[in-house]
Amino acid sequence: MKTKDCALCGKPGEVMFRVQLGKGKPWVFVCKPCCEAEREKPGYRYGGTWKGARH
Ligand SMILES: [Zn+2]
Numbered sequence: 001m002k003t004k005d006c007a008l009c010g011k012p013g014e015v016m017f018r019v020q021l022g023k024g025k026p027w028v029f030v031c032k033p034c035c036e037a038e039r040e041k042p043g044y045r046y047g048g049t050w051k052g053a054r055h
Contacts, residue, residue: 002052006031008038018047 003012007028016029022043029050030038038044 004029004050004052006034008034014052016050016052018050020045020047 001014003014004016005012006016008030011031013031016031017035018027019030019035019038020027020043021038021041025043027047035046039046
């Protein structure tokens with residue numbers, strides 16, 4: 001099982017969300033709570049879901 005560390009809170013997760021947190025900013029992976037918190041802010045863009053689990 002692979003994990004990634006959230007770019008905002010640093011917690012590892014098996015399901016991460018690829019997001020851009022402002023125009024011209026780099027794409028980062030964040031956990032679900034951080035994704036939901038950032039979603040309301042201007043400039044947020046969603047670029048896909050990453051899953052570490054293989055089935
Ligand atoms: Zn997070």
